[in-house]
Amino acid sequence: xxxxxxxxxxxxxxxxxxxxxxxxxxxxxxxxxxxxxxxxxxxxxxxxxxxxxxxxxxxxxxxxxxxxxxxxxxxxxxxxxxxxxxxxxxxxxxxxxxxxxxxxxxxxxxxxxxxxxxxxxxxxxxxxxxxxxxxxxxxxxxxxxxxxxxxxxxxxxxxxxxxxxxxxxxxxxxxxxxxxxxxxxxxxxxxxxxxxxxxxxxxxxxxxxxxxxxxxxxxxxxxxxxxxxxxxxxxxxxxxxxxxxxx
Amino acid sequence: xxxxxxxxxxxxxxxxxxxxxxxxxxxxxxxxxxxxxxxxxxxxxxxxxxxxxxxxxxxxxxxxxxxxxxxxxxxxxxxxxxxxxxxxxxxxxxxxxxxxxxxxxxxxxxxxxxxxxxxxxxxxxxxxxxxxxxxxxxxxxxxxxxxxxxxxxxxxxxxxxxxxxxxxxxxxxxxxxxx
Numbered sequence: 027x028x029x030x031x032x033x034x035x036x037x038x039x040x041x042x043x044x045x046x047x048x049x050x051x052x053x054x055x056x057x058x059x060x061x062x063x064x065x066x067x068x069x070x071x072x073x074x075x076x077x078x079x080x081x082x083x084x085x086x087x088x089x090x091x092x093x094x095x096x097x098x099x100x101x102x103x104x105x106x107x108x109x110x111x112x113x114x115x116x117x118x119x120x121x122x123x124x125x126x127x128x129x130x131x132x133x134x135x136x137x138x139x140x141x142x143x144x145x146x147x148x149x150x151x152x153x154x155x156x157x158x159x160x161x162x163x164x165x166x167x168x169x170x171x172x173x174x175x176x177x178x179x180x181x182x183x184x185x186x187x188x189x190x191x192x193x194x195x196x197x198x199x200x201x202x203x204x205x206x207x208x209x210x211x212x213x214x215x216x217x218x219x220x221x222x223x224x225x226x227x228x229x230x231x232x233x234x235x236x237x238x239x240x241x242x243x244x245x246x247x248x249x250x251x252x253x254x255x256x257x258x259x260x261x262x263x264x265x266x267x268x269x270x271x272x273x
Numbered sequence: 274x275x276x277x278x279x280x281x282x283x284x285x286x287x288x289x290x291x292x293x294x295x296x297x298x299x300x301x302x303x304x305x306x307x308x309x310x311x312x313x314x315x316x317x318x319x320x321x322x323x324x325x326x327x328x329x330x331x332x333x334x335x336x337x338x339x340x341x342x343x344x345x346x347x348x349x350x351x352x353x354x355x356x357x358x359x360x361x362x363x364x365x366x367x368x369x370x371x372x373x374x375x376x377x378x379x380x381x382x383x384x385x386x387x388x389x390x391x392x393x394x395x396x397x398x399x400x401x402x403x404x405x406x407x408x409x410x411x412x413x414x415x416x417x418x419x420x421x422x423x424x425x426x427x428x429x430x431x432x433x434x435x436x437x438x439x440x441x442x443x444x445x446x447x448x449x450x451x452x
Binding site: 041092 | 280281283287288291292294295296299300305308309312313316317390391394405406408409412414415430433434437440441444
């Protein structure tokens with residue numbers, strides 16, 4: 027791959043739109059080429075700026091109510107249309123504007139940890155949608171760790187918890203928080219569990235829930251680890267404790 | 274689907290993705306009132322034309338209707354005020370203010386910068402802005418964006434590339450520590 031090909035693929039890569047082979051080929055090029063790496067990092071910073079600084083406007087309650095009213099079956103024959111007094115509508119509008127102002131201000135300033143949560147959920151969902159959630163398929167931790175060691179400065183501690191009901195499926199490398207992060211993939215019944223082993227910096231880390239999936243934080247070998255899955259809270263806590271206890 | 278089932282399907286769909294719809298409206302139309310009206314129109318239109326939904330991504334189908342209502346509102350606005358693109362005038366004024374702020378003390382700088390990203394995003398041509406908002410703020414895939422905008426995926430990619438390049442350039446010009 028030359029720089030011209032790479033330049034064309036940087037954005038689809040960042041957007042999670044490349045298949046595994048294309049993504050690997052691009053990563054191999056970016057590892058070698060400082061210029062393309064700088065371009066990828068600049069795109070990552072731009073993404074971070076837009077996602078953390080451009081406001082997301084939630085729908086005002088008044089609009090939600092309008093849609094709800096419009097969706098009710100039309101029974102105007104039986105019920106006279108009710109006119110809301112003008113002063114009441116004005117008062118309601120002022121109130122909503124006041125609340126919405128507060129909400130937008132709040133939403134417009136998401137902490138950096140929200141960005142990381144988004145990345146982690148997005149990565150997990152991408153992996154679920156891909157043909158395979160792992161790049162190295164192995165239940166053998168002695169295969170997975172060396173595979174990471176060849177690709178990242180620091181390979182994570184890899185354990186198999188098959189005896190406890192969480193067999194190791196394999197590993198992959200993904201992009202989260204603007205960095206390449208090792209991901210350990212486990213399975214529990216039909217549920218897939220991604221463990222992102224992060225750098226030990228001082229940033230705040232929060233649990234989060236999105237669309238039936240959970241993100242919880244634990245430790246793995248003294249490094250912070252994010253666990254993303256659709257497991258129920260109890261099983262997730264049990265698995266987190268296993269990771270935390272691994273030596 | 275029976276008509277009652279269709280109606281409840283549309284209202285569920287609209288309610289589930291109401292934040293996404295309203296956010297898109299805000300970014301395209303610039304104010305709360307017009308955005309809410311466009312989403313309301315879109316809902317009525319969706320309820321009427323639910324039978325035309327031919328499978329596929331339902332969120333993209335709904336957002337495509339919202340987006341069409343927003344574009345219709347933008348066009349109507351242009352007909353009313355043929356000369357002054359009010360949004361552009363306001364954006365230009367706001368940008369001038371932002372540029373002055375760049376010299377301000379460090380404490381103010383991050384707030385100024387926050388405003389800068391937002392203002393530069395608003396100043397993008399609408400076809401770049403909508404693509405970037407759907408990708409970065411709503412987290413839609415290329416396929417979904419293509420469905421919402423009714424353009425090929427290649428067009429989505431080139432619009433995103435232009436949007437990002439323009440935004441990078443604008444931010445680099447305005448801040449010493451360019452992105």
